[in-house]
Amino acid sequence: MTHDRRTRDEIVEAAHQLFYGHGFGHTSLSDIACTGKLKKGNFFYHFKTKSELLIAVIDSRLARSVALLSQLEMNAASPMQRLMGFVRSQLDDQGEVLQHGCSVGTLCIELARMQSPVLQHAREEFMLHQHWLASQFAEMGHPDQGITLATHLLVRVQGAAIMAQALEDPSIGAREISSIACWLQDLASHPACAPPAHPAA
Amino acid sequence: MTHDRRTRDEIVEAAHQLFYGHGFGHTSLSDIACTGKLKKGNFFYHFKTKSELLIAVIDSRLARSVALLSQLEMNAASPMQRLMGFVRSQLDDQGEVLQHGCSVGTLCIELARMQSPVLQHAREEFMLHQHWLASQFAEMGHPDQGITLATHLLVRVQGAAIMAQALEDPSIGAREISSIACWLQDLASHPACAPPAHPAA
DNA sequence: GTCTATACCTCGATAGAC
DNA sequence: GTCTATCGAGGTATAGAC
Numbered sequence: 001m002t003h004d005r006r007t008r009d010e011i012v013e014a015a016h017q018l019f020y021g022h023g024f025g026h027t028s029l030s031d032i033a034c035t036g037k038l039k040k041g042n043f044f045y046h047f048k049t050k051s052e053l054l055i056a057v058i059d060s061r062l063a064r065s066v067a068l069l070s071q072l073e074m075n076a077a078s079p080m081q082r083l084m085g086f087v088r089s090q091l092d093d094q095g096e097v098l099q100h101g102c103s104v105g106t107l108c109i110e111l112a113r114m115q116s117p118v119l120q121h122a123r124e125e126f127m128l129h130q131h132w133l134a135s136q137f138a139e140m141g142h143p144d145q146g147i148t149l150a151t152h153l154l155v156r157v158q159g160a161a162i163m164a165q166a167l168e169d170p171s172i173g174a175r176e177i178s179s180i181a182c183w184l185q186d187l188a189s190h191p192a193c194a195p196p197a198h199p200a201a
Numbered sequence: 202m203t204h205d206r207r208t209r210d211e212i213v214e215a216a217h218q219l220f221y222g223h224g225f226g227h228t229s230l231s232d233i234a235c236t237g238k239l240k241k242g243n244f245f246y247h248f249k250t251k252s253e254l255l256i257a258v259i260d261s262r263l264a265r266s267v268a269l270l271s272q273l274e275m276n277a278a279s280p281m282q283r284l285m286g287f288v289r290s291q292l293d294d295q296g297e298v299l300q301h302g303c304s305v306g307t308l309c310i311e312l313a314r315m316q317s318p319v320l321q322h323a324r325e326e327f328m329l330h331q332h333w334l335a336s337q338f339a340e341m342g343h344p345d346q347g348i349t350l351a352t353h354l355l356v357r358v359q360g361a362a363i364m365a366q367a368l369e370d371p372s373i374g375a376r377e378i379s380s381i382a383c384w385l386q387d388l389a390s391h392p393a394c395a396p397p398a399h400p401a402a
Numbered sequence: 403g404t405c406t407a408t409a410c411c412t413c414g415a416t417a418g419a420c
Numbered sequence: 421g422t423c424t425a426t427c428g429a430g431g432t433a434t435a436g437a438c
Contacts, residue, residue, distance in 0.1 A: 021314065022314050022315070023226075023311070023314045023315075025224075025226055025227060026226060026314060026315055100314075101310055101313075104367075105363050105367060106310055106314075108363075108366070108367035109302055109307055109310070109363060109366060109367065110224070110311075112302075112366055112367065112369075113222065113223050113224045113227060113301075113307075114223070114224075114227055123367060123368065126364075126367055126368060127368075148376065151364060151368075151373060151376070152376070152377070152380060154360070154364055155357060155360035155361050155363075155364050155373065155377055156356060156357065156360055157360070158359070158360040158363045158364060159355070159356035159357055159358070159359040159360025159361070159363070160356050160360070162306050162309075162310060162356075162359045162360070162363065163327075163352060163355055163356050163359060165309070165310060165313055166305075166306060166309035166310065166313065166324060166327060167324065167327060167328075167352075168313075172352060172356065175349065175352070175353070176353070176356055179353060
C-alpha cells in the first residue's frame, strides 16, 4: 500500500521532468522507464493509460503551485512584494522556465493542438495563478480590474518564457522582470478609480 | 518540371496548415495525404525526409512574413502606425493566431523540445520580425534600444497568443492590443535620450 | 508488485510496377 | 511522376509467469 504509493510518486516525478523537458507527446513510457528502476510494462499497474499518468502529473504540479503561492504569502508583506515574488519565481535566471518554457503554458499549447480533453485540467493551474494574482491586485487597490491585470501579467511572463526559450537568450527574462517592476510601480502610485496607464482595456 | 513544382507547393501548403493547427510531431504524412490528392508514398519523391518538408514549410512562411512586412511599410506612413499594424496582424480577432497560437512561437517551442536542428531555421522568422520592429523603433527616436523594445513587443504578442489559446479567450488579444497602443503612445512622447518608462532594463 | 513477452497499431521511409 | 505494397522501428497497452 505505502510502497505502492511511493513507486507511483517516483513515476509521476520522472514523468513530470520528461514531459516538461521534451513534451508529453515526445516522451514515451520507455523514456520514463529508463530514468527510473521500473520496467516499461509495469506502468499499467499504476496507471490505466498514459493520459491518466499525465493527469497525475498535473495534480502534482497543482499541489506545488499551491505551496508556492502560500509560501509567497508568508514571505512577503505587501501585495507588490508578492507579485514580484511570483514574477521572479517564474523568470529567475537560475530557474527552468527560461530554459524549457513555462510548464503550464507549453503543456496547454500541446494539449490544445492534440485536442486532448486533459487540456481542461491543465488549464486549472493557469486559473489558480490568475485568481491569486487578481486578489493581490485587488489588495493593491484595483479590485475591479483584478482579473484583467492578472491576465496581463501572465501574458508577459508567458511571452518572456517563450521568447527566452525560442531565442535561447535568458537575459530576456531579466529584462522583462525589470519592465514588470516599473509597470507595477506605476500601478501602485495610481489611485484605484483612475484608469491605470498600461494594461487598461 | 512546372507540374513538379505545383504539386510540391500544394504539399507545402497542406503541411503548413496541419503543422500549424496540430503541430509538427502530431501531424503524420498520412494526415497530409488525406487533405490532398496525393498518396502517402509519394512524398518522398518531392522531399527526402519529413524534416526536409518542414524546412520547405518554414521557407514558405518566411516569404509570407517578408511580404507582410513590406506591405505594412507601404500602407502605413509613420513607424507607430507600422508597429500597430504589425501587432494587429498578429492579434486580430479574426486571425488564426489567437486560435492556434503564433505559428513561429509554437513551432520554435516544439523544435526546441525535440532538440531538432531545424530550430535554428525556424528562429529566423523571429529574427526577421525582431529586426524589422527594431528599425521602426529606431525611426521613432529610440535607435539604441531598438532591439530591446522589439523583443519586448514580441514578448507581449507571444504571451497574448499563448494565453488566448490556453484559456480559449480571444478577448485577451484585443485587450493586449489596447495595452500595447498605450505603451507606444507613451514611448512616442518621450524624448529619445530619456529612458522610456516601461520596457527599460 | 514487478517482471518478460508479445499483440497490435501507426509512423517514416523504401522498392518497384505502371 | 504517381501508384501499391511493404519493411522495420517504436509506440501504447495486455497477458501471464513469478
